Amino acid sequence: MKSSTGGNAGSAPPPPAAGKAGDLKVRVLSALVLGPPVLAAVWAGGWVFRAVLAVTALLAVHEWIRMVAADRLGGAVPAALVAMAAVLAVHVVFGPVVAMLAAFALAGVVTATVGMGRWLSGFGVPYVAAGVIALDWLRDSPLAGLGLFLFALLTVWATDIGAYAAGRSIGGPKLAPRISPKKTWAGLAGGILASALAGLAVALAVGAADPLLALVVGGCSAVVAQAGDLFESGVKRRFDVKDSGQLIPGHGGLLDRIDGLLVAAPVLALFHATVGAWLQWW
Structure with a gap:
């Protein structure tokens, strides 16, 4: 017969995988409600x-x-x-x-x-x-406003998804271990690829003038978005904060979700208003 101590020891907490599965479920539900x-x-x-x-x-x-x-x-x-x-x-x-x-x-x-x-x-x-x-x-923006906005939004979303998938499956050297220990160079590469393909898909869907240039811009957007993510991570680390808030269950704060977009959107707007106007890419 097991002692009370042994019984408590045998009642181990759920394995990490169960916790991660529950967290993922909350994330998905939050996205379905807010999206x-x-x-x-x-x-x-x-x-x-x-x-x-x-x-x-x-x-x-x-x-x-x-x-x-x-x-x-x-x-x-x-x-x-x-x-x-x-x-x-x-x-x-x-x-x-x-x-x-x-x-x-x-x-x-x-x-x-x-x-x-x-x-x-x-x-x-x-x-x-x-x-x-x-x-x-x-x-x-006249005529192309919805398409441009979707380009900004979907390339950043694709960056997050591609970086997460590549980082988890490939691993490898850390991108910025002192700022965000979980990010890897493989994750950045995966984010760039996913964002480039998302940019190409949006460009083809809306009939942009130069879809191949949109592919390149999408890849660059991933780098900018990751820089924005690292910036907020650095601020949180400086002030010893895990999340910017608890507004979105499973996701943390609003800033945690839009940090990359807050930086990528102004860069895309400046590109479209200056060099993009000359190149007539959209």
Whole structure:
């Protein structure tokens, strides 16, 4: 007959695989719940889409402040939310360039609220604003807006999926072990390949002018998205934070889901407005 100690020892916790399977189930359910209304807003465009972007921006900057200024939330959170709302209003009235100038100016106000040595607090305003404004600009582009937005969104999604699949199946040398220990060079290669193929698929689906160039741009988008992911990982590591929040079950915070998109979207918008216009790729 087993002793009580032996019985407790025999009641081992579930193996890690079970925990991972449960976590994956929660992730999938969260995606199924949140995905359709977001995609519906993207399809609708206009003020419906802008309303979703506004909520996204306010939630994201709130998470940012909670990460980098947890000891000064009383003043920093209201300042950051008001600053972000003001930037979005300026964008609607005066356009993206003036809005970004306002974002950097208001970043100084937020920083002063927290403490002048805490520049990362204020940086959250232009960081989030650049991504949200770029997404709005891409979606609002004449004739090709929906296709461009889907290109930005799906290439970043493909980057995450390809990097995860390649990283888990191949492994190998770490990409940036001091910042994000789980990322590998194989994962980056898988993300680039998946993003390039996603970019090609979107270009073919919408009838873009140069699908092969879209393939290249998609691959480059993966590198930029991974850089954005590493940036947020570095900030979280600096402030000893595991997730930016708990908004999305199984995923963490909103910033954890859109960190790559917040960087990739402005780069794509700048490319499309400058070199892309000359190349007539879309």
